[in-house]
Amino acid sequence: MIHGEIWTAKELWVLPNEYIIWAIQIVMYPFMTGLVAGSFVLSSLYHVFGIKRLEGIARFALVFSFALLPAALIPLLLHLQHPERGINVMMTPHFTSAIAAFGIVFSFYFAIVACEIWFLYRRHFIEHSRYLKELGRHKPVRFKILQFVHTVLTLGSFDTSEEAAQKDHKAIKFLASLGIPVALFLHGYAGFIFGSVKANALWLTPLMPVIFIVSAVVSGIALCLLSYIVVTEVRKWRSRRAQTRAVRATGPAGMTAVNLERYSAQSGEIQSVEISVVKMTSRFLLIFLVTAVSLELLDLVFRGYTAVNSWNILKDALYVRDYRNIFVFQYGLGAFVPLVLLLIPRLTLRRTVVATILVLFGVLMMRYNVVIGGQSFSETFAGYMHYKLPVIPYDLERLREGLVGALIVFIFPFILFYIYSKIFPVFLRESHGRE
């Protein structure tokens, strides 16, 4: 079978060799890199521009970005017909190709994020490794492993002086500033990969990298916000559970006033921090969302107005065949509804959760409509191709480039984030860390 034949159905005049060869994994690839870039930008808003109210989410977003990074590689490897040769991109990069620099940009960005995280957590590693060492030799294996990991992560630097902290701070600011253009480049360039294909009437537009960057920031902020709310709610719930357990264990009479106050203060503090962070972050989400939609609509209007050769088939593909995916899912549910939800005064957590989920869905649909939509009409401008997502993975091809493969790619960063958060505590506040 020809690659792409499994999920492509042809209608009317389509060239014999034409298939949808960039399938769901190539939808996931810009979606995941978008999340990486977006969450990094969010963390940099605090580290570089000093937007204090984002302090609570800055570390969270940075570690999330680090967890999302490997997930941007997986869809590419799953998509390649020869994944074992993927390294060739680094060995013989052919620089006239937009994909050639991927390895270099990706590694560079990875290094920046890794360094920034190291500087951010250096003091934490040292303190933790010292603390675990002080526990003596007879401690659980888990602690021994943690001590080893933390000691290795200090990279032999044990200076916790105020001077060193100042230097760390400087390095973080520098790396965060350097990271912004690189993160935007990493993603804008994913847009360039599509925007520069002159053979594809839908992709070919210089606006593509810009649209990709802005929607990347939108999706990154939305995901960080959503995860932040979920994780904070879990913390609140845990704190309440600890309180009730303490009450149950000692009885209400045994519970000292101090203890009660501590628990409720902890829970209350989380609550107040959370809503303030959420409100501020959703402001930024709104700004980027409006920009993204404006750019996309500008592109659409421009195509309709200039109405070049390809417009006839594009018009049909956009307004008739993909109407539901584009106007109902992407613009309606994915942009308009969350816009209204976020704009209504007195923002609540529940409303934010719904809005962020819808925004993420909208951005995913945008990637889908670009990647699959761009391949849904023939280069003859006289035929269509329909994409059927393989759901049941009864062979390797359907597993790699089907629903299951896409879900693996989506879930992977969350698992990685959970593991990372054991080493890099995401709710450590800078002011606390300096004490």
Added chain:
Amino acid sequence: MSDELPEALPKEPTGSISRRDFLKKTGWIAAGVLAPAGALELIFGLKGASSAQAAEAATTAQTVPHWQFLVDANKCVGCGFCVKACKLENDVPYEADASRTWVERHVVTKDGVSHVDSPNSARDGFTTPDIDIGEGKTLQINPEDIAKAFFVPKLCNQCNHPPCVQVCPVGATYKGPDGVVLVDRTWCIGCGYCINACPYGARFFHPVYHTAEKCTFCEHRISKGLLPACVQACPFAARRIGNQNDPTDGVAEVIATQRVEVLKAEYGTNPQCFYIGLDSEVR
């Protein structure tokens, strides 16, 4: 005498010259004489070199061919022998629904609507008058409604500015000195960028090797003086191949002196596959 020399040196008698000065001045004179001479030599030398290079290039041009393809669509009857020959020659599975070359049937009805198909890339020719409209459906056209109908063979255009070569991230696809675009099956990573970048739909993934696959004008044959499989199989000489660098080549002469067309010139790819009898609605 030798004892006095150190004293004599600073005084420097008029008319005499120290060894150091002598060498210095000689050096300057030599440089002064040589520089213009060198410049002249450089200019003439370069000129000489450039003319030598041009001559060399001219001889290479004569020895290294630049292949061009000529399709006379007026002569094609849609028998599909070319497709069959190509598949057999080039190890593309016969049953695979993709091909390095294919033949299109264009039927334009009197209402101006154009119906096009190429069932199985026309591997078996066109065995029914019904038009294949995809998804297993066919369209019957009343012969009386037909305004015009014709066949168009297609293959890789071996563009002089190939977008497929431009976008390959690892350089696995490249344009050889004879103008033919080739794929290195041992280096291709299978990203599919070249397939999406080709405006002619000439590329696909080989179902066995899982690497990008395309027409090579039968490079393995033409480099040995044989004809491409499709050209040899065509009973009506609708397909012909020529060498632009050979002044005696008849096909190259037709391309140079007659009115020929290329496909999708607007993409700036500079195709090297030329057509006679192409209709404006062929894309």
